[in-house]
């Protein structure tokens with residue numbers, strides 16, 4: 001077991017490595033699982049988000065405003081801020097770590113080629129969307145996203161996820177989460193415009209930015225500044241929240257009704 | 260893991276305070292589909308020697324396996340459809356074909372396969388049906404109508420349709436395996452060993468199904484039972500070798516699926532149970548089949564082994580498809596999954612098996628499948644209490 005454990009830890013530690021695993025790449029070369037052509041959107045743009053974790057206070061204003069803007073069913077989130085407590089065993093000091101999460105609008109999104117009806121597609125501007133009129137609710141894309149960014153919306157019975165608030169961007173507005181962010185931690189913009197704030201920050205912090213699960217080769221376009229590399233993979237933390245059980249040992253779960 | 264948090268390197272530990280909770284997105288319907296379609300394609304392979312190659316010794320087994328292949332092929336697509344959250348939109352698959360998606364390819368392979376299997380069964384069963392044309396009532400009506408004429412089924416046609424069906428069965432086998440194995444988001448699925456074990460447990464289950472049908476249809480053919488026993492034994496050994504290969508290679512080259520499996524087994528009691536159960540069931544199957552091979556007197560209990568073989572095939576799919584979904588992808592720990600009682604849960608499982616049983620009963624009532632390729636129509640021996648008790 002010790003040996004196996006060491007191998008596992010190596011696996012976790014190898015955070016920046018490139019393609020490595022993917023033994024089925026030969027299949028992908030044959031066309032199956034290749035990215036289908038992008039459609040719609042402004043081909044001159046490439047939207048992306050930069051999250052400055054140094055400014056995030058974990059207030060969940062983004063979570064709430066997204067919920068109000070996009071009406072996700074209760075208990076399902078297009079964006080949410082995961083919160084961790086990291087404690088030093090030597091000094092006993094504890095710090096909080098915040099990880100705002102949303103769809104990464106990946107440049108090589110594994111959710112797109114799997115969709116059997118092309119209801120999930122990527123626009124030319126990089127935004128990954130779901131056509132809920134076409135979606136058959138097979139949830140294949142939900143399985144394919146490594147970030148749990150997708151879910152089946154109980155009301156529409158179709159796949160749902162963050163859209164970068166494409167409808168607001170189109171109207172010249174910022175996404176709800178960006179607009180409501182108390183610390184100004186979320187920056188959205190066009191990477192193809194060298195004058196945009198995001199382009200400038202990407203330039204300035206190039207060596208420091210991190211993305212989630214880079215080894216999966218999804219090429220995420222949500223960049224984190226001030227990131228701790230121990231959180232870029234599935235966090236090795238104790239899931240304290242779920243330790244609270246009822247008398248039968250079942251998880252307590254969310255106790256609320258549909259709004 | 261300490262009481263309070265996961266030890267994190269040398270001097271840190273971390274606990275997760277807030278994280279979203281995601282339910283599973285594929286329901287037990289998916290397990291039912293993978294189970295039934297696996298039984299179906301593997302059953303079809305058991306039909307090959309007797310029906311397509313014309314091996315006399317394998318004809319009884321082919322009779323049993325054909326019933327298994329057809330009945331599961333009819334029910335499998337129903338459970339697949341039920342796993343869609345928008346089942347009425349299934350026509351979108353054909354309105355927007357997508358060559359990049361294994362599921363889309365599957366939506367083409369599957370109906371062709373099901374059609375070919377039904378066509379093959381029709382060709383094979385129409386001769387015994389014709390022989391029953393004199394029967395009265397609905398049975399006679401069906402026996403006169405379904406064969407569509409008095410012509411004798413030409414042997415070459417059975418061979419051609421059989422070969423086409425087998426080719427299509429390979430496409431179904433490949434797509435069901437690849438569909439799951441390409442998903443790098445779930446390390447436990449993302450290994451080429453997975454389709455191999457799907458295949459082998461499919462064969463184990465199909466042979467088990469034939470044994471069970473052999474017993475409960477009253478056919479109780481000893482040779483067919485022995486042949487299926489050998490297939491279970493060989494497939495179990497192969498599955499064990501593949502699993503060992505997966506583990507060994509995973510430890511050697513640091514494969515993500517092995518790492519994820521070890522982590523899950525280490526951190527979660529449910530996973531430990533599943534691992535023990537899997538190993539125990541595999542060993543039991545191996546020992547049971549092996550013992551029966553050497554000790555003929557035990558063979559009357561073959562059907563119990565058949566049920567165990569079916570259980571192994573089903574449990575493997577349950578563990579792979581349901582339990583793996585409870586492993587959080589970018590948060591700590593495991594999502595709870597409790598089987599619901601409704602159609603997304605228990606009712607769905609029971610319903611699919613009920614539907615399968617109904618199909619078998621209807622076929623058994625109207626089709627003299629035991630009489631295919633010159634067999635004896637033993638419809639009168641349906642009662643399981645008759646027959647020679649020493650054969651299972």
Ligand code: SF4
Nearest residue numbers: 103104106109111145
């Ligand atoms: S984060 Fe997930 S849902 Fe978003 S584009 Fe990437 S794979 Fe798709």
Ligand code: SF4
Nearest residue numbers: 115135136138139141
């Ligand atoms: S759930 Fe909808 S969007 Fe996702 S893969 Fe299935 S059809 Fe496509």
